[in-house]
Amino acid sequence: MAGRRDWSESDVRVRPNPKGNRPRTKQRPEHAFARAALVLAVDRGRYHLLTDDGVRLTAMKARELGKSSIVVGDRVDVVGDTSGAKDTLARVVRVHDRRTVLRRSADDSDVIERVIVANADQLVIVTALADPEPRPRMVDRCLVAAFDARMDALLCLTKADLADPEPFTQLYRTLDVASVATYREGVTIHGLEALREQLAGKVSVLVGHSGVGKSTLVNALVPDADRATGVVNTTTGRGRHTSSSAVALELPGGGWIIDTPGVRSFGLGHVDPATFVDAFADLAAVAQDCPRGCTHTADAPDCALDEWVASGAAGPAGEARLESFRRLLTSRSGDSD
Numbered sequence: 001m002a003g004r005r006d007w008s009e010s011d012v013r014v015r016p017n018p019k020g021n022r023p024r025t026k027q028r029p030e031h032a033f034a035r036a037a038l039v040l041a042v043d044r045g046r047y048h049l050l051t052d053d054g055v056r057l058t059a060m061k062a063r064e065l066g067k068s069s070i071v072v073g074d075r076v077d078v079v080g081d082t083s084g085a086k087d088t089l090a091r092v093v094r095v096h097d098r099r100t101v102l103r104r105s106a107d108d109s110d111v112i113e114r115v116i117v118a119n120a121d122q123l124v125i126v127t128a129l130a131d132p133e134p135r136p137r138m139v140d141r142c143l144v145a146a147f148d149a150r151m152d153a154l155l156c157l158t159k160a161d162l163a164d165p166e167p168f169t170q171l172y173r174t175l176d177v178a179s180v181a182t183y184r185e186g187v188t189i190h191g192l193e194a195l196r197e198q199l200a201g202k203v204s205v206l207v208g209h210s211g212v213g214k215s216t217l218v219n220a221l222v223p224d225a226d227r228a229t230g231v232v233n234t235t236t237g238r239g240r241h242t243s244s245s246a247v248a249l250e251l252p253g254g255g256w257i258i259d260t261p262g263v264r265s266f267g268l269g270h271v272d273p274a275t276f277v278d279a280f281a282d283l284a285a286v287a288q289d290c291p292r293g294c295t296h297t298a299d300a301p302d303c304a305l306d307e308w309v310a311s312g313a314a315g316p317a318g319e320a321r322l323e324s325f326r327r328l329l330t331s332r333s334g335d336s337d
């Protein structure tokens with residue numbers, strides 16, 4: 001689905017075309033002048049873009065692209081009025097192949113997926129250590145979504161002034177998930193430098209429940225975050241960007257964070273357990289010996305992962321790693337908070 005779709009004039013003008021054999025006309029000259037751009041925000045059919053030469057502009061999707069989705073993080077080609085001047089509207093004529101695709105299903109029984117963000121490197125799961133209490137299940141589900149997307153994951157544990165991060169980070173050690181703890185003291189945010197290092201030069205998606213301190217972090221990381229989202233607001237003429245939309249913000253030191261105000265949970269109906277194991281190179285190698293269609297869960301008959309642990313081949317940490325992996329797998333079903 002994600003492939004390129006070339007724009008050509010015949011798509012627009014030649015209709016109806018009863019014989020279906022009419023030769024394609026030459027492309028519009030403007031096509032040659034298409035500019036490459038990054039999608040920063042999407043708001044009700046309007047795409048807010050940053051061109052590679054630094055122009056911020058608003059565009060619509062060319063009709064020829066049909067129903068194919070364009071999401072934040074997509075790389076696109078844009079034509080028409082690309083001046084970025086007020087009240088101009090350019091056209092997106094092509095969506096480039098996606099490197100990674102972060103998806104969610106409406107709920108766990110739903111296999112129809114929605115793409116949330118394209119081309120992100122890592123998912124930053126922002127969780128407060130207290131007030132509100134951390135929810136390991138929710139974190140597990142975020143990890144499944146990240147690993148399924150072949151993205152890295154980073155735990156960002158806020159409000160470390162209220163509770164010790166250690167017990168919580170223990171849960172993720174065997175999954176090799178990196179973590180950073182932060183807390184605010186006056187205007188200072190401790191741990192911010194460590195977080196910046198983890199974000200530098202990458203495209204990171206931030207998810208987190210209301211009240212965990214995500215806005216506090218975003219504002220500290222991107223000093224003009226409010227203004228940046230304000231740009232989106234001004235162009236749409238509405239007070240605020242819609243709460244369900246994601247917004248890409250450029251980090252002063254290089255890299256991007258994509259805030260996802262509306263994403264509170266991940267439906268995981270689209271995740272296939274048989275291929276999910278491929279996100280873990282060591283487990284995937286062992287799972288080659290599983291029976292066809294093995295779900296790799298604890299009750300799966302003859303799962304090679306059990307033999308791997310039982311034989312000692314997995315090493316001392318193997319059992320805990322397998323347990324953690326299975327914990328993620330089972331988090332796919334059930335309560336989606």
Ligand SMILES: Nc1nc2c(ncn2[C@@H]2O[C@H](COP(=O)(O)OP(=O)(O)OP(=O)(O)O)[C@@H](O)[C@H]2O)c(=O)[nH]1
Nearest residue numbers: 158159160182183184209210211212213214215216
């Ligand atoms: N104790 C403590 N409180 C914090 C810390 N960081 C943020 N808070 C408080 O937690 C509350 C929520 O912070 P926000 O940054 O607004 O949280 P959010 O996740 O963006 O929440 P929404 O705006 O509702 O999505 C505020 O009252 C903050 O003052 C921290 O490190 N320690």
Ligand SMILES: [Zn+2]
Nearest residue numbers: 290294296303
């Ligand atoms: Zn198996």
